Amino acid sequence: MDAVVIGGGVIGLAVAWRAARAGLNVAVVDPEPGSGASNFAAGMIAPVGEAEFGEEAVISLNRDSAARYPSFVAELELDAGRSAGYRQTGTLHVAVDADEQSALERHYRFRQELELPVERLSSRQTRDLEPGLSPSIRGGMLVDSDHQVDPRAMIPTLLQACSRLGVQIHRSRASLLVEAGRATGVALDGGQRIEAASVVLAAGPWSGAVPGVPSDDTPPVRPVKGQILRLRGSPEMIARTIRGGSVYILPRGDGRVVIGGTVEERGFDTSVTAGAVYELLREARALVPDVAELELVEASAGLRPGSPDNMPMVGDSTTPGLIIATGHHRNGYLLAPATADAVAAVLAGGTWPEATRPWSPSRFRRPAGVGA
Amino acid sequence: MDAVVIGGGVIGLAVAWRAARAGLNVAVVDPEPGSGASNFAAGMIAPVGEAEFGEEAVISLNRDSAARYPSFVAELELDAGRSAGYRQTGTLHVAVDADEQSALERHYRFRQELELPVERLSSRQTRDLEPGLSPSIRGGMLVDSDHQVDPRAMIPTLLQACSRLGVQIHRSRASLLVEAGRATGVALDGGQRIEAASVVLAAGPWSGAVPGVPSDDTPPVRPVKGQILRLRGSPEMIARTIRGGSVYILPRGDGRVVIGGTVEERGFDTSVTAGAVYELLREARALVPDVAELELVEASAGLRPGSPDNMPMVGDSTTPGLIIATGHHRNGYLLAPATADAVAAVLAGGTWPEATRPWSPSRFRRPAGVGA
Numbered sequence: 001m002d003a004v005v006i007g008g009g010v011i012g013l014a015v016a017w018r019a020a021r022a023g024l025n026v027a028v029v030d031p032e033p034g035s036g037a038s039n040f041a042a043g044m045i046a047p048v049g050e051a052e053f054g055e056e057a058v059i060s061l062n063r064d065s066a067a068r069y070p071s072f073v074a075e076l077e078l079d080a081g082r083s084a085g086y087r088q089t090g091t092l093h094v095a096v097d098a099d100e101q102s103a104l105e106r107h108y109r110f111r112q113e114l115e116l117p118v119e120r121l122s123s124r125q126t127r128d129l130e131p132g133l134s135p136s137i138r139g140g141m142l143v144d145s146d147h148q149v150d151p152r153a154m155i156p157t158l159l160q161a162c163s164r165l166g167v168q169i170h171r172s173r174a175s176l177l178v179e180a181g182r183a184t185g186v187a188l189d190g191g192q193r194i195e196a197a198s199v200v201l202a203a204g205p206w207s208g209a210v211p212g213v214p215s216d217d218t219p220p221v222r223p224v225k226g227q228i229l230r231l232r233g234s235p236e237m238i239a240r241t242i243r244g245g246s247v248y249i250l251p252r253g254d255g256r257v258v259i260g261g262t263v264e265e266r267g268f269d270t271s272v273t274a275g276a277v278y279e280l281l282r283e284a285r286a287l288v289p290d291v292a293e294l295e296l297v298e299a300s301a302g303l304r305p306g307s308p309d310n311m312p313m314v315g316d317s318t319t320p321g322l323i324i325a326t327g328h329h330r331n332g333y334l335l336a337p338a339t340a341d342a343v344a345a346v347l348a349g350g351t352w353p354e355a356t357r358p359w360s361p362s363r364f365r366r367p368a369g370v371g372a
Numbered sequence: 373m374d375a376v377v378i379g380g381g382v383i384g385l386a387v388a389w390r391a392a393r394a395g396l397n398v399a400v401v402d403p404e405p406g407s408g409a410s411n412f413a414a415g416m417i418a419p420v421g422e423a424e425f426g427e428e429a430v431i432s433l434n435r436d437s438a439a440r441y442p443s444f445v446a447e448l449e450l451d452a453g454r455s456a457g458y459r460q461t462g463t464l465h466v467a468v469d470a471d472e473q474s475a476l477e478r479h480y481r482f483r484q485e486l487e488l489p490v491e492r493l494s495s496r497q498t499r500d501l502e503p504g505l506s507p508s509i510r511g512g513m514l515v516d517s518d519h520q521v522d523p524r525a526m527i528p529t530l531l532q533a534c535s536r537l538g539v540q541i542h543r544s545r546a547s548l549l550v551e552a553g554r555a556t557g558v559a560l561d562g563g564q565r566i567e568a569a570s571v572v573l574a575a576g577p578w579s580g581a582v583p584g585v586p587s588d589d590t591p592p593v594r595p596v597k598g599q600i601l602r603l604r605g606s607p608e609m610i611a612r613t614i615r616g617g618s619v620y621i622l623p624r625g626d627g628r629v630v631i632g633g634t635v636e637e638r639g640f641d642t643s644v645t646a647g648a649v650y651e652l653l654r655e656a657r658a659l660v661p662d663v664a665e666l667e668l669v670e671a672s673a674g675l676r677p678g679s680p681d682n683m684p685m686v687g688d689s690t691t692p693g694l695i696i697a698t699g700h701h702r703n704g705y706l707l708a709p710a711t712a713d714a715v716a717a718v719l720a721g722g723t724w725p726e727a728t729r730p731w732s733p734s735r736f737r738r739p740a741g742v743g744a
Binding site for chain 2: 229231271272273274275277278281282284285291292293294295296297299
């Protein structure tokens with residue numbers, strides 16, 4: 001093989017598909033592709049609304065990836081012959097009380113200073129846009145360019161595109177094979193070996209526990225638990241993603257609605273707790289009262305891969321032939337196009353794009369000679 | 373057969389088991405035994421705490437059935453060789469605010485006048501009994517004789533006892549066969565006929581829609597939706613069933629906890645709604661704050677069979693050979709022993725016990741010559 005990808009989440013599958021599209025022979029190894037955080041994520045493609053203070057450096061990278069979505073999805077749907085569930089709906093941030101109104105004003109000014117495309121709205125303007133909002137909404141901020149993709153469409157579509165382009169999917173755990181200091185492939189559960197010129201480590205929060213990875217190259221990822229609700233009801237309730245102070249309500253346009261999501265440091269715990277479900281429903285009802293009428297279809301939890309600075313780790317490891325692509329935290333779907341394009345370019349013999357240098361895993365490496 | 377029972381919920385299975393125990397040849401017909409309200413119920417055996425104003429007449433019937441539980445369960449467990457999940461835990465009613473405290477006082481006086489075994493507790497006494505209660509609890513009422521059974525143990529145990537006693541279980545829908553004005557058995561989906569001396573109609577909320585039942589004998593049941601939550605966590609959180617103004621929290625003693633339950637008139641709708649889950653969790657947290665820490669394992673809805681006066685319909689129909697046993701509403705588990713004993717006695721050639729006469733379906737019959 002030219003490349004074998006460890007991990008069949010949105011990052012691993014996007015890398016495999018883009019590499020296969022570039023003409024490479026690719027395999028993906030995952031015990032259950034698309035069953036991790038990629039299955040539970042809401043799929044917000046929101047680089048503007050989710051931009052955080054102190055993260056100005058990464059905003060342009062995030063926006064660049066979001067800008068790739070239309071062509072990424074068009075090519076993917078062409079290859080797969082089915083929809084990837086990308087929808088350009090815009091996102092409406094709202095404030096329900098004076099504190100949230102102040103916070104929203106700060107968020108607005110921050111984005112305005114960076115010349116990001118945001119529009120401040122009065123209470124009246126906000127509710128005119130989305131009549132389903134609570135009468136107590138104090139004001140809003142419209143981000144017309146923040147969109148969404150449906151993970152429950154995207155993952156099967158990526159798998160289908162991979163399949164059509166000849167990507168092998170091995171349903172197994174993997175361990176890395178290293179010979180003479182160079183990654184040479186992976187071994188599967190049954191002992192089968194897949195030799196490959198390059199190995200991409202994209203196992204999300206489990207990337208730190210893949211056997212055979214040299215300790216210097218083990219990505220410092222931790223699982224960041226997110227609890228999320230899936231509901232169903234009237235397609236007319238809201239048209240845009242509604243973002244409150246602590247929850248978002250994301251409509252798929254067909255009556256399906258997602259309410260998310262908690263951010264919890266609890267190790268590899270995927271239990272759904274009464275407290276989280278309660279808080280999500282409470283906050284969502286405060287924004288859109290008719291949420292109470294929706295059918296609750298699923299309450300679940302996923303584990304995002306978080307790095308020490310919560311930014312992705314995408315780049316070379318110290319072991320030749322081993323590439324790291326994990327740590328995307330809350331931005332796996334947002335950053336899949338930019339990540340896949342960069343990794344596929346390197347797999348095809350190119351170099352890392354200048355833009356993705358901030359993602360290099362080298363930033364977490366111990367200086368030589370320091371420590372044990 | 374001596375008897376065929378249409379419906380394999382707790383009532384139908386208890387009737388079949390008791391009749392088989394009396395030496396009769398019995399069959400039960402149900403597309404999916406134990407899958408209706410019997411599967412979702414909490415299993416409160418609470419004739420004292422649940423006694424309602426204006427229902428004095430039925431309280432002694434309910435208490436009589438509750439009193440049968442220990443021997444009913446002992447015999448059942450002997451026959452089945454497994455636990456029925458009956459636990460004598462007592463129930464603690466609590467009030468979280470002044471309004472609930474007034475209501476609780478009225479409930480207490482009503483029960484005291486009827487000489488029911490209840491004990492009024494101060495805030496301090498209430499929390500001494502159950503330290504997991506919220507500090508804001510105003511007071512309590514202890515009902516030491518109100519217990520519980522675990523439906524998820526009871527149903528498989530009833531099925532096992534039936535199986536061991538030779539009861540045939542047919543997984544099919546049934547239609548009633550009537551010849552020369554007399555019920556003679558049932559026909560199954562595939563056309564198979566089961567002849568029987570007696571037919572017991574115990575199909576819960578579907579009892580009004582069994583083909584072949586003469587219109588005069590069609591029980592006027594309606595589905596009464598109940599949404600309920602199942603959780604898991606610390607076995608020490610509470611020891612007794614906690615009953616608040618609008619919810620109950622029922623501990624199984626092994627960390628499993630049930631929070632219920634709504635009472636909704638919505639036809640044959642078993643959807644779980646965001647609003648109901650939210651309200652149940654909100655009310656439960658107000659009683660026992662640590663509920664928030666529990667894992668939410670299941671949110672579901674069942675359909676109780678309600679009669680026009682919400683009391684059971686157990687007795688003869690106007691069609692010889694056809695017995696009605698449905699309409700148990702919120703009291704299916706509570707009333708299973710008294711119902712099964714009465715129906716089994718009649719199937720064995722006896723007469724209806726005097727005590728169950730108030731349950732006779734004849735109370736809903738149109739006087740002869742009136743109407744179309």
